[in-house]
Amino acid sequence: MAEKKRRQPSLREAVPGLGRILRRFSHHVRDQRRLLVLGSLALLAEVAMRLLEPWPLAYVIDHLVVQAGAELGSATGAAQEQPGLGTAALLTLCAVGLLAVVALRALASYAMTVCFALAGNRVLTRVRSELYAHLNRLSVAFHDKARTGDLVTRVTGDVGRLQEATVTALLPLVGNVVTLVGMLVVIAVLDPVLGLVVLVVLPFFAVINVRLTRRIAGVSREQRSAEGAIASLATESLGSMRVVHSYSLAGRLQERFGGSNERSLRDGVRAKKLSAGLERKTDVLVGVATALVLWAGGWRVLSGDLTPGELTVFLTYLKTAMKPMRDVAKYTGRIAKAAASGERIVDVLDQRPDLVDASWARPAPRFRGWVELRDVWLAYSPGHPTLRGLDLRVRAGERVAVVGPSGSGKSTLVALLSRLRDPDQGQVMIDGHDLRDLTLESVRSQVSVVLQESVLFALSVRENIALGVSRDVTDEEIEEAARTAGAHDFIMALPDGYDTVVGERGATLSGGQRQRIAIARAAVRRAPVVVLDEALTGLDPQTEGEVVGALRRLTEGRTTFVVTHDLEAARDADRVVWIEEGTVRLQGAPDEVLGVMARAGHA
Known part of the structure; x- marks a missing residue:
């Protein structure tokens, strides 16, 4: 009918x-x-x-x-x-x-x-x-x-x-x-x-x-x-x-x-x-x-x-x-x-991108890594804000763990740093520059992201690592990034080494191997700001230890945001930021904040 x-x-x-x-x-x-x-x-x-x-x-x-x-x-x-x-x-x-x-x-x-x-x-x-x-x-x-x-x-x-x-x-x-x-x-x-x-x-x-x-x-x-x-x-x-x-x-x-x-x-x-x-x-x-x-x-x-x-x-x-x-x-x-x-x-x-370079946007200078969020509001659907007036300041080179319950706005916060989203209200700033005044490409090229699900493409290992940057990358840079990620040895053990073609989404590699190649891809960017979004979730203890070491080498001397549900994984951060209902509930030294969370029943 x-x-x-x-x-x-x-x-x-x-x-x-x-x-x-x-x-x-x-x-x-x-x-x-x-x-x-x-x-x-x-x-x-x-x-x-x-x-x-x-x-x-x-x-x-x-x-x-x-x-x-x-x-x-x-x-x-x-x-x-x-x-x-x-x-x-x-x-x-x-x-x-x-x-x-x-x-x-x-x-x-x-x-x-x-x-x-x-x-x-x-x-x-x-x-x-x-x-x-x-x-x-x-x-x-x-x-x-x-x-x-x-x-x-x-x-x-x-x-x-x-x-x-x-x-x-x-x-x-x-x-x-x-x-x-x-x-x-x-x-x-x-x-x-x-x-x-x-x-x-x-x-x-x-x-x-x-x-x-x-x-x-x-x-x-x-x-x-x-x-x-x-x-x-x-x-x-x-x-x-x-x-x-x-x-x-x-x-x-x-x-x-x-x-x-x-x-x-x-x-x-x-x-x-x-x-x-x-x-x-x-x-x-x-x-x-x-x-x-x-x-x-x-x-x-x-x-x-x-x-x-x-x-x-x-x-x-x-x-x-x-x-x-x-x-x-x-x-x-x-x-x-x-x-x-x-x-x-x-x-x-005819679909217009939500995020485009403003007419006055300029290429970003090389970031040092000072990050500031001022009164940031963001809603995925009208009337239901995910972030509610969030304020946060992070020093250059500081390692910050972002914790909180699901849906509290943790991943939304770090998505703002790569300009995957722009705030509805407020400012996201790096080194004093409002990111909306900078070109998308110049901002994203200075932020490395390692996700929980490491997506690899049906290309060679070398090409997957080189995808981390738009410029031409030398073999020496690729190998250096792989060593930083602790991936060089297992890559050389593959049938064709760095020229081995991985399966779609990296299906021919183990979870730990995929994650370390993803870390190498992030390392080759040499970005001053690094985001680790649940990067250790789903790994067995032995593999997790190898990946933790690779992540530590990747983030050394860089401003780092560690998004995690695992409170123990947040203990080696310089500071822990507890986010709940779209705002910063508490921040401070790891033992202090994690102790309060434990007493509040969030352990």
């Missing part, structure tokens, strides 16, 4: 959608104007050759076939020669002319296809790069709400579908429509009566096309939405296979996947049925138009208003001119799907 009540977009509405897509990507299109101009010239040449193609045949019919019939019917049987050229020479000339026109049309069609396809592929390759780069620029808040699989579908599937439809449907359709217009003009000039007969059919085609494409466009959007849900579920489950097996979730996840899969199947079948129906109705209309022209044209030949050759040109034009109508029907589904995919791409590109 919901589907019946939902208003489906029409073809008229799809055209502005395509216009929105073209406007959004116009800067990429302009870069390909040379190819587009060449393709357009080839298109006009191809249309001209199509218009010329039936005329050699018409000439043969009017001047040879009709003449031969007249000779056979004459009482005298006297031969009448064509002035200037003999019959054999005329036939040869017409055949050669037809061959030349067909060859030139094929050449022009090839040039048009190559130019338009190359331009389209270049544009959409850049669109994919722009989309991926834009997703990387969008804030953590956006990605917290978005579904990863759906975003992957937009980067891969939606751009691919737009690319395919542009090359295989939209560009050929433009050529066919120009051909249709050219042939209708020639038909109208040759014989307005027969031209009117052809034009009578077009409104019927327009009505059928509008009605069916309205439904095709709507179904296509629903299908893309279902495919996005499939991709999201697949990404979530395949990326959490240990949890799936441990909790025997395969059956329940399969049910969810099957539901989305069936929905995509139903929508795909509906779209195919609608497209097929449109094509077959168009075939019937073309047959009706051809029959009308044949009937009316035959009478006009008998009455002497039209030659047999001209009627042949009419029928040839009609057959050729109706091909674009068939193509409109055939390509409507593809174009509707491309429009839906293109709008999904533009929807993401």
